[in-house]
Amino acid sequence: MSMAASPPPKKKVIIDTDPGIDDAMAIFVALRSPELEVIGLTTIFGNVYTSLATRNALHLLEAAGRTDIPVAEGSHVTVKKATKLRIASFVHGSDGLGNQNFPPPASKPIDQSAAAFLVEQANLYPGQVTVVALGPLTNLALAVELDPSFASKIGQIVILGGAYSVNGNVNPAAEANIFGDPDAADIVFTCGADILAVGINITHQVVLSDIDRKKLEQSDSKYARYLCKIVGLYYDYHMDAYSTTGVYLHDPTTLLAAVNPSLMTYTEGVVRVQTEGISKGLTVFDNTKKTYGEITAWSGKPTVKVAVTVDAPAVVELMMQRLIMDD
Numbered sequence: 001m002s003m004a005a006s007p008p009p010k011k012k013v014i015i016d017t018d019p020g021i022d023d024a025m026a027i028f029v030a031l032r033s034p035e036l037e038v039i040g041l042t043t044i045f046g047n048v049y050t051s052l053a054t055r056n057a058l059h060l061l062e063a064a065g066r067t068d069i070p071v072a073e074g075s076h077v078t079v080k081k082a083t084k085l086r087i088a089s090f091v092h093g094s095d096g097l098g099n100q101n102f103p104p105p106a107s108k109p110i111d112q113s114a115a116a117f118l119v120e121q122a123n124l125y126p127g128q129v130t131v132v133a134l135g136p137l138t139n140l141a142l143a144v145e146l147d148p149s150f151a152s153k154i155g156q157i158v159i160l161g162g163a164y165s166v167n168g169n170v171n172p173a174a175e176a177n178i179f180g181d182p183d184a185a186d187i188v189f190t191c192g193a194d195i196l197a198v199g200i201n202i203t204h205q206v207v208l209s210d211i212d213r214k215k216l217e218q219s220d221s222k223y224a225r226y227l228c229k230i231v232g233l234y235y236d237y238h239m240d241a242y243s244t245t246g247v248y249l250h251d252p253t254t255l256l257a258a259v260n261p262s263l264m265t266y267t268e269g270v271v272r273v274q275t276e277g278i279s280k281g282l283t284v285f286d287n288t289k290k291t292y293g294e295i296t297a298w299s300g301k302p303t304v305k306v307a308v309t310v311d312a313p314a315v316v317e318l319m320m321q322r323l324i325m326d327d
């Protein structure tokens with residue numbers, strides 16, 4: 001008797017997000033990826049304040065018809081309780097979704113903080129949960145502080161964060177997600193979890209051109225059409241900031257690294273984050289190949305994987321395919 005091979009188990013994913021136009025793309029791609037089971041969204045400040053991130057996360061799940069997925073609201077302040085936050089409304093619009101003024105969602109977040117939800121899920125499914133972190137790393141740092149076993153129980157943390165051997169996007173030193181809470185980022189990078197970091201040295205190679213945008217616009221996919229409605233402002237920002245007619249696919253690229261890690265190559269080493277001074281938010285990678293003459297801040301810290309190359313056309317194609325494919 002022949003038996004059909006059973007499909008591989010889906011990867012359980014929690015997306016920690018600050019939606020955000022490219023966050024919306026990543027969330028839709030995740031919902032459309034048969035390799036993934038999205039078990040929750042957790043929210044954080046960054047592109048918008050946390051309360052608006054929660055509202056947008058709920059709204060995006062409603063737009064996708066997936067209100068079965070829980071949303072846990074994250075921290076409103078940095079891990080050091082700073083309330084003065086850097087919010088990128090000039091990139092995403094004051095509503096975070098291209099100034100479309102969508103009606104408020106009917107659904108509500110669950111009664112648990114993002115950090116508590118992350119800890120709970122890691123304990124429920126040890127080694128099986130992947131967190132895709134698309135904003136500042138505050139919630140994950142709080143999870144590490146809440147439960148010392150979180151780092152070993154979480155399956156993998158895929159981080160959009162850092163600028164490795166290239167300039168930042170907030171200033172020459174810092175990438176926006178790391179700059180948003182550098183102390184949290186340093187806690188997470190050194191916590192000992194299985195970490196895969198995707199920096200803007202990678203995501204600046206992955207561009208959605210105007211031609212691809214038109215293809216999305218002309219498809220009948222409700223996901224593609226929704227994204228085309230909100231993406232205009234993101235194109236304007238890229239024209240102003242980088243003089244390009246395309247947009248960088250930061251968040252969907254990172255999400256797709258969780259779907260198919262072989263879209264990138266990686267190196268391994270220790271990442272520490274500068275938490276003060278003019279280079280606050282700088283990610284500094286030690287390849288651990290040199291024995292320094294003294295103990296450094298990197299000595300003996302756990303290593304992480306950092307993406308070094310990407311098959312950019314394959315990432316764009318996969319994203320387009322996931323958005324356009326039939327339900």
Ligand SMILES: O=c1[nH]cnc2c1ncn2[C@@H]1O[C@H](CO)[C@@H](O)[C@H]1O
Binds near residue numbers: 088241
């Ligand atoms: O110039 C910028 N300032 C702040 N945030 C930005 C900028 N450009 C892009 N992003 C946002 O930050 C993440 C990648 O660093 C992405 O979520 C992107 O939308």
